[in-house]
Amino acid sequence: METVKINEYPLLKSGKVREVYDLGEHLLFVATDRISAYDSILPTLIPGKGKVLAGLSEFWFSFFGDKVKNHYVSGDVVKLYPKLAPYADYLNGRAMVVKKAQIFPVECVVRGYLAGSAFAEYKKSGTVCGKKMPEGLVEASELPEPIFTPSTKAESGHDENIDFDRMADIIGFEAASQLKELSLYIYSRARAYAREKGIIIADTKFEFGVCDGEIILCDEVLTPDSSRFWPADQYCPGKSQPSFDKQYVRDYLNEIKWDREPPAPALPPEVVEVTKQKYQMALDLLSK
Numbered sequence: 001m002e003t004v005k006i007n008e009y010p011l012l013k014s015g016k017v018r019e020v021y022d023l024g025e026h027l028l029f030v031a032t033d034r035i036s037a038y039d040s041i042l043p044t045l046i047p048g049k050g051k052v053l054a055g056l057s058e059f060w061f062s063f064f065g066d067k068v069k070n071h072y073v074s075g076d077v078v079k080l081y082p083k084l085a086p087y088a089d090y091l092n093g094r095a096m097v098v099k100k101a102q103i104f105p106v107e108c109v110v111r112g113y114l115a116g117s118a119f120a121e122y123k124k125s126g127t128v129c130g131k132k133m134p135e136g137l138v139e140a141s142e143l144p145e146p147i148f149t150p151s152t153k154a155e156s157g158h159d160e161n162i163d164f165d166r167m168a169d170i171i172g173f174e175a176a177s178q179l180k181e182l183s184l185y186i187y188s189r190a191r192a193y194a195r196e197k198g199i200i201i202a203d204t205k206f207e208f209g210v211c212d213g214e215i216i217l218c219d220e221v222l223t224p225d226s227s228r229f230w231p232a233d234q235y236c237p238g239k240s241q242p243s244f245d246k247q248y249v250r251d252y253l254n255e256i257k258w259d260r261e262p263p264a265p266a267l268p269p270e271v272v273e274v275t276k277q278k279y280q281m282a283l284d285l286l287s288k
Contacts, residue, residue: 101209113202202228
Protein backbone atom coordinates (compact mmCIF):
# COMPACT_ATOMS: atom_id res chain seq x y z
CA MET A 1 0.00 0.00 0.00
CA GLU A 2 1.26 3.46 -0.87
CA THR A 3 2.37 5.61 2.06
CA VAL A 4 -0.44 7.86 3.31
CA LYS A 5 0.31 11.35 4.60
CA ILE A 6 -1.38 12.10 7.93
CA ASN A 7 -2.28 15.78 8.14
CA GLU A 8 -3.64 15.97 11.69
CA TYR A 9 -0.25 15.57 13.40
CA PRO A 10 3.27 16.85 12.66
CA LEU A 11 5.55 14.49 10.76
CA LEU A 12 8.75 14.34 12.82
CA LYS A 13 10.74 11.96 10.65
CA SER A 14 10.40 10.07 7.40
CA GLY A 15 13.01 7.32 7.45
CA LYS A 16 13.91 4.60 5.01
CA VAL A 17 10.97 2.53 6.17
CA ARG A 18 9.17 4.30 9.01
CA GLU A 19 7.18 7.51 9.39
CA VAL A 20 7.13 9.07 12.86
CA TYR A 21 4.43 11.55 13.92
CA ASP A 22 4.21 13.68 17.05
CA LEU A 23 0.96 12.94 18.86
CA GLY A 24 1.74 15.22 21.78
CA GLU A 25 2.16 12.88 24.74
CA HIS A 26 3.23 10.02 22.49
CA LEU A 27 4.67 9.25 19.07
CA LEU A 28 3.00 7.39 16.23
CA PHE A 29 5.25 4.87 14.46
CA VAL A 30 4.00 3.85 11.02
CA ALA A 31 5.81 0.99 9.26
CA THR A 32 5.51 1.52 5.50
CA ASP A 33 5.94 -1.07 2.75
CA ARG A 34 9.17 0.56 1.58
CA ILE A 35 12.34 -1.49 1.49
CA SER A 36 15.92 -0.27 1.55
CA ALA A 37 19.22 -1.86 0.60
CA TYR A 38 22.76 -0.56 0.71
CA ASP A 39 21.56 2.70 2.28
CA SER A 40 19.09 3.47 -0.55
CA ILE A 41 15.30 3.28 -0.61
CA LEU A 42 14.14 1.15 -3.50
CA PRO A 43 11.34 2.54 -5.68
CA THR A 44 9.33 -0.69 -5.42
CA LEU A 45 7.08 -1.46 -2.45
CA ILE A 46 6.78 -4.89 -0.80
CA PRO A 47 3.02 -5.28 -0.09
CA GLY A 48 2.31 -6.07 3.55
CA LYS A 49 5.89 -5.61 4.66
CA GLY A 50 5.03 -2.84 7.11
CA LYS A 51 2.47 -5.03 8.85
CA VAL A 52 5.07 -7.77 9.28
CA LEU A 53 7.51 -5.32 10.90
CA ALA A 54 4.85 -3.93 13.22
CA GLY A 55 3.45 -7.37 14.04
CA LEU A 56 6.83 -8.86 14.90
CA SER A 57 7.86 -5.84 16.96
CA GLU A 58 4.62 -6.02 18.96
CA PHE A 59 5.19 -9.74 19.50
CA TRP A 60 8.74 -9.26 20.80
CA PHE A 61 7.79 -6.31 23.02
CA SER A 62 5.25 -8.60 24.68
CA PHE A 63 7.67 -11.55 24.74
CA PHE A 64 10.29 -9.57 26.66
CA GLY A 65 7.86 -7.44 28.64
CA ASP A 66 8.52 -9.34 31.86
CA LYS A 67 12.24 -8.47 31.83
CA VAL A 68 12.85 -5.54 29.45
CA LYS A 69 10.87 -2.31 29.55
CA ASN A 70 9.99 -0.84 26.15
CA HIS A 71 8.31 2.09 24.45
CA TYR A 72 5.22 0.23 23.17
CA VAL A 73 1.88 1.66 24.31
CA SER A 74 -0.77 0.27 21.94
CA GLY A 75 -1.49 -0.95 18.44
CA ASP A 76 -5.06 0.33 18.71
CA VAL A 77 -4.06 3.78 17.54
CA VAL A 78 -7.52 5.07 16.60
CA LYS A 79 -8.94 4.23 20.03
CA LEU A 80 -6.25 6.32 21.72
CA TYR A 81 -6.23 9.08 19.11
CA PRO A 82 -9.65 9.41 17.42
CA LYS A 83 -8.33 12.04 15.00
CA LEU A 84 -6.59 9.14 13.22
CA ALA A 85 -9.94 7.51 12.35
CA PRO A 86 -9.88 8.66 8.68
CA TYR A 87 -6.65 6.68 8.25
CA ALA A 88 -7.78 3.53 10.04
CA ASP A 89 -7.63 1.29 6.96
CA TYR A 90 -4.05 2.31 6.31
CA LEU A 91 -2.84 2.31 9.92
CA ASN A 92 -4.46 -0.95 11.01
CA GLY A 93 -1.73 -3.50 11.66
CA ARG A 94 1.16 -1.26 10.65
CA ALA A 95 1.11 1.50 13.28
CA MET A 96 1.72 1.72 17.00
CA VAL A 97 1.56 4.40 19.64
CA VAL A 98 4.82 4.57 21.58
CA LYS A 99 6.33 6.52 24.45
CA LYS A 100 8.64 9.40 23.78
CA ALA A 101 12.22 8.65 24.74
CA GLN A 102 15.66 10.19 24.45
CA ILE A 103 17.32 7.77 22.05
CA PHE A 104 20.94 6.77 22.55
CA PRO A 105 23.05 7.74 19.50
CA VAL A 106 24.39 4.19 19.02
CA GLU A 107 23.19 0.98 17.40
CA CYS A 108 23.47 -2.06 19.67
CA VAL A 109 24.49 -4.89 17.34
CA VAL A 110 24.78 -8.50 18.46
CA ARG A 111 26.28 -11.18 16.24
CA GLY A 112 26.00 -14.90 16.78
CA TYR A 113 27.15 -16.03 13.34
CA LEU A 114 29.72 -14.90 10.80
CA ALA A 115 27.89 -13.09 8.00
CA GLY A 116 27.84 -9.90 5.96
CA SER A 117 30.42 -7.27 6.81
CA ALA A 118 31.60 -9.37 9.76
CA PHE A 119 32.62 -12.20 7.43
CA ALA A 120 34.32 -9.77 5.06
CA GLU A 121 36.39 -8.39 7.94
CA TYR A 122 37.21 -11.87 9.23
CA LYS A 123 38.54 -12.96 5.83
CA LYS A 124 40.77 -9.90 5.75
CA SER A 125 42.08 -9.77 9.30
CA GLY A 126 40.74 -12.67 11.37
CA THR A 127 38.71 -10.24 13.46
CA VAL A 128 35.08 -9.13 13.78
CA CYS A 129 34.73 -5.45 14.65
CA GLY A 130 38.28 -5.60 15.94
CA LYS A 131 37.72 -8.69 18.11
CA LYS A 132 40.06 -11.60 17.41
CA MET A 133 38.17 -14.71 16.28
CA PRO A 134 39.28 -18.36 16.14
CA GLU A 135 41.04 -19.53 12.99
CA GLY A 136 39.29 -21.71 10.45
CA LEU A 137 35.82 -20.14 10.53
CA VAL A 138 33.85 -20.04 7.29
CA GLU A 139 30.94 -17.96 6.08
CA ALA A 140 27.90 -18.48 8.34
CA SER A 141 29.95 -20.21 11.05
CA GLU A 142 28.44 -19.97 14.52
CA LEU A 143 30.68 -17.85 16.73
CA PRO A 144 31.96 -19.36 20.00
CA GLU A 145 29.59 -17.01 21.81
CA PRO A 146 27.47 -14.01 20.80
CA ILE A 147 29.46 -10.80 20.57
CA PHE A 148 28.39 -7.20 21.10
CA THR A 149 29.56 -4.94 18.27
CA PRO A 150 28.07 -1.44 18.59
CA SER A 151 28.08 1.17 15.87
CA THR A 152 27.37 4.83 15.41
CA LYS A 153 24.05 5.92 13.90
CA ALA A 154 24.65 7.78 10.68
CA GLU A 155 21.93 10.15 9.46
CA SER A 156 23.19 9.43 5.95
CA GLY A 157 25.65 6.92 4.55
CA HIS A 158 27.03 4.00 6.52
CA ASP A 159 27.07 3.43 10.26
CA GLU A 160 30.58 3.13 11.70
CA ASN A 161 31.57 0.13 13.82
CA ILE A 162 33.01 1.18 17.16
CA ASP A 163 34.40 -0.66 20.17
CA PHE A 164 32.90 -0.65 23.65
CA ASP A 165 35.34 1.99 24.91
CA ARG A 166 34.30 4.38 22.15
CA MET A 167 30.64 3.69 22.93
CA ALA A 168 31.33 4.46 26.60
CA ASP A 169 32.95 7.74 25.56
CA ILE A 170 29.79 8.68 23.66
CA ILE A 171 27.07 7.73 26.17
CA GLY A 172 28.92 7.02 29.42
CA PHE A 173 30.31 3.81 30.88
CA GLU A 174 27.29 2.93 33.02
CA ALA A 175 24.79 3.34 30.18
CA ALA A 176 27.07 1.48 27.75
CA SER A 177 27.39 -1.42 30.18
CA GLN A 178 23.63 -1.63 30.64
CA LEU A 179 22.98 -1.55 26.88
CA LYS A 180 25.54 -4.28 26.28
CA GLU A 181 24.04 -6.49 28.99
CA LEU A 182 20.48 -5.91 27.73
CA SER A 183 21.43 -6.51 24.09
CA LEU A 184 23.17 -9.82 24.80
CA TYR A 185 20.29 -10.95 27.03
CA ILE A 186 17.60 -10.12 24.45
CA TYR A 187 19.51 -11.71 21.59
CA SER A 188 20.35 -14.90 23.51
CA ARG A 189 16.80 -15.42 24.73
CA ALA A 190 15.29 -14.62 21.33
CA ARG A 191 17.75 -16.89 19.55
CA ALA A 192 16.84 -19.83 21.76
CA TYR A 193 13.11 -19.23 21.20
CA ALA A 194 13.49 -18.76 17.44
CA ARG A 195 15.56 -21.95 17.11
CA GLU A 196 12.61 -23.89 18.49
CA LYS A 197 10.45 -22.29 15.79
CA GLY A 198 12.86 -23.24 12.99
CA ILE A 199 14.68 -19.92 12.59
CA ILE A 200 18.32 -19.05 13.28
CA ILE A 201 18.79 -15.41 14.27
CA ALA A 202 22.28 -14.84 12.93
CA ASP A 203 22.58 -11.22 14.06
CA THR A 204 20.43 -8.27 14.95
CA LYS A 205 20.50 -4.68 16.15
CA PHE A 206 18.62 -2.82 18.85
CA GLU A 207 17.91 0.77 19.77
CA PHE A 208 17.43 1.96 23.32
CA GLY A 209 16.35 5.22 24.88
CA VAL A 210 15.62 6.82 28.24
CA CYS A 211 12.07 7.50 29.38
CA ASP A 212 11.23 8.73 32.90
CA GLY A 213 14.80 8.02 33.95
CA GLU A 214 14.75 4.38 32.82
CA ILE A 215 16.42 2.66 29.88
CA ILE A 216 13.80 1.18 27.55
CA LEU A 217 13.88 -0.83 24.32
CA CYS A 218 12.73 1.26 21.35
CA ASP A 219 12.22 1.23 17.59
CA GLU A 220 11.51 -2.09 15.87
CA VAL A 221 12.75 -5.33 17.40
CA LEU A 222 14.01 -8.55 15.83
CA THR A 223 12.38 -8.07 12.43
CA PRO A 224 13.64 -9.14 8.98
CA ASP A 225 14.73 -5.52 8.47
CA SER A 226 16.93 -5.40 11.56
CA SER A 227 18.09 -9.02 11.71
CA ARG A 228 19.35 -11.93 9.65
CA PHE A 229 16.86 -14.81 9.85
CA TRP A 230 17.93 -18.17 8.42
CA PRO A 231 15.81 -21.34 8.08
CA ALA A 232 17.34 -23.76 10.59
CA ASP A 233 16.60 -26.86 8.52
CA GLN A 234 18.70 -25.49 5.63
CA TYR A 235 21.64 -24.22 7.66
CA CYS A 236 24.92 -25.15 6.01
CA PRO A 237 28.10 -23.22 6.96
CA GLY A 238 30.55 -22.33 4.22
CA LYS A 239 28.24 -20.34 1.98
CA SER A 240 25.58 -17.64 1.93
CA GLN A 241 22.42 -18.91 3.65
CA PRO A 242 18.84 -18.82 2.42
CA SER A 243 16.97 -16.30 4.53
CA PHE A 244 13.68 -14.83 5.69
CA ASP A 245 15.03 -11.29 5.47
CA LYS A 246 16.00 -8.79 2.79
CA GLN A 247 19.20 -10.62 1.89
CA TYR A 248 17.19 -12.00 -1.04
CA VAL A 249 16.79 -8.44 -2.33
CA ARG A 250 20.48 -7.68 -1.78
CA ASP A 251 21.38 -10.83 -3.71
CA TYR A 252 19.20 -9.74 -6.63
CA LEU A 253 20.78 -6.28 -6.66
CA ASN A 254 24.22 -7.89 -6.67
CA GLU A 255 23.22 -10.20 -9.53
CA ILE A 256 22.23 -7.26 -11.72
CA LYS A 257 25.50 -5.54 -10.71
CA TRP A 258 23.94 -2.40 -9.30
CA ASP A 259 26.76 -0.06 -8.29
CA ARG A 260 24.95 0.82 -5.03
CA GLU A 261 24.72 4.46 -6.05
CA PRO A 262 21.33 6.24 -6.12
CA PRO A 263 18.89 5.98 -7.69
CA ALA A 264 18.19 2.37 -6.75
CA PRO A 265 16.67 0.12 -9.43
CA ALA A 266 13.12 -1.15 -9.36
CA LEU A 267 12.44 -4.75 -8.35
CA PRO A 268 10.72 -7.16 -10.78
CA PRO A 269 7.38 -8.69 -9.71
CA GLU A 270 8.88 -12.11 -8.98
CA VAL A 271 11.43 -10.64 -6.54
CA VAL A 272 8.67 -8.63 -4.85
CA GLU A 273 6.51 -11.73 -4.43
CA VAL A 274 9.28 -13.93 -3.01
CA THR A 275 10.38 -11.17 -0.64
CA LYS A 276 6.79 -10.71 0.53
CA GLN A 277 6.51 -14.44 1.20
CA LYS A 278 9.78 -14.53 3.13
CA TYR A 279 8.76 -11.68 5.43
CA GLN A 280 5.34 -13.21 6.06
CA MET A 281 6.87 -16.60 6.82
CA ALA A 282 9.12 -15.06 9.45
CA LEU A 283 6.10 -13.53 11.17
CA ASP A 284 4.10 -16.74 10.96
CA LEU A 285 6.86 -18.95 12.32
CA LEU A 286 7.88 -16.71 15.19
CA SER A 287 4.55 -15.39 16.42
CA LYS A 288 2.35 -18.48 16.24
